[in-house]
Amino acid sequence: MPDSRPSWVPPDIDLSTATLARVYDYMLGGAHNFAVDRAVAEQIERIVPGSTRTAWENRAFLRRAVRYCASQGIDQYLDIGSGIPTSGNVHEVARSLLPEARVVYVDIDSVAVIHSRSILADDELSGVVQGDLRVPEAILSDLVTQRLIDFERPVAVLLVALLHVVPDADHPAQLLTRLTSHTGSGSLLVISHFGRNYGTPEQVQALIEWSRGTATPLLVREPAEILALLGQFTPVPPGLVPVHEWRPDQDSPASTRSAGYAVVGRKG
Template sequence: MERPAWAPPGIDISVPSVSRIYDYYLGGSHNFEVDRQAARRAMEFLPGLPKIMQANRAFMRRAVRHAVAEGVTQFLDIGSGIPTFGNVHEIARAASPEARVVYVDHDPVAVAHSQAVLAGDELTGVVTADLRKPQEILTGPEVVRLIDFERPVALLLVAVLHFIEDSDDPYTAVAQLRDALAPGSLLILTHASYEGIPLSQEIAGGAVGVYRDIRNPLVMRDHQEISRFFDGFEWVEPGLVSMPDWRPDRADAPADGDTPEDPYAFSGFGGVGRKA
């Protein structure tokens, strides 16, 4: 198998990666054939997966703009993945040129790409770390350099918690991150769920099985289980809802006369909470 020039040395390009599969769904070019094969297998069960990812990105953009409008200009994006158009720093900077962003991921491809894209940008940083080890994130050099935890921070956990199994105690990890945040900080979160998918759970479960087969189990949680991640936060209206239903704006909503939003876009949930 030929190794592309952009692939960091030392990674196994014969093993699929969830961040590269996500990149493929979004139409990116930083993925390998093994990632595309896994993505296509999952789409045999859930053909709307790219639409779900697009809704996820659109939610993230609206939530980042909301954060800046609330005066929050520090962003900690955990599970940030491979940089694609409309990343957090681009959205935040458009509204606030002094916005500071730290991207965190444990995928070496995602980290290497982020470092290449952000080279020379003193207001952004990249950290190699795992959500399951919050203290490593909080003490990472780039986090210490760029994030002032005495001031409000927007913590992004976008499409990442559903890759953390219950046995790894994701609720405690989120609570430890929450406890490090100043009052007025925001939690921006999306999570996969069977709720909202326009297919039976049995059929949709085939896609979940593909992720299990590539040793990246996809944990589908229900509305109540996802709400628990917001313990210690107050809901920002309208709370935890389908992603297109969270503060839709003209930039993301279909124009009058267009076909309605794709039903797959309403799969899973997104929400924002504010730390009191």
């Protein structure tokens, strides 16, 4: 039986169709998801056992990358495809090093936007934009973005676990250029991306084929193709590596499995 409609869900939200943000929320132990999202997450886990762990690894990478950005003095963040808020959000991590850090969260999913706005209602240094990476100018010109981000200074642009649902037909490299062309020298671009190291070749292919029946089909890009998306950004050490190998915490448990690839690039 489908979920009854929670009071916080607007009437135009389709509870019968899963979304990437809510599936990810369920995998991370969140509560803002519906039966259809949970069913999809569990199906993904059956196709590639360990998929839930990879969601956690991506989240851990996000936190490490933000700490790195903050250690480089970057105090403004544009998080595209930010999803539904969970503990250890970008503003919390960045402000542990830079208390005045500013963050703009951007997502296409209405539920993610509603909850982000609710959580950040009293946070003058953070804002939320409902936007689509495929229309970067709308994100950049939004009044929230204009209020919080000074593009003449370095900014960290985050695209974690997003670009693998942006097909080549949408020209992702051009989208990233349009999104970042006005960022200041020293800006950082943070990316994680689905890859063939996600599971066995058979599991990866099965997941790709299954996803073709969803609203956000997955695609694999080879390491060289992911690096090509960086454009004018140069990878910082250790370069493009499996997600769990990007500057791992010394006290983190050792992982024996990759979850796609991660890279952070710097603008000269």
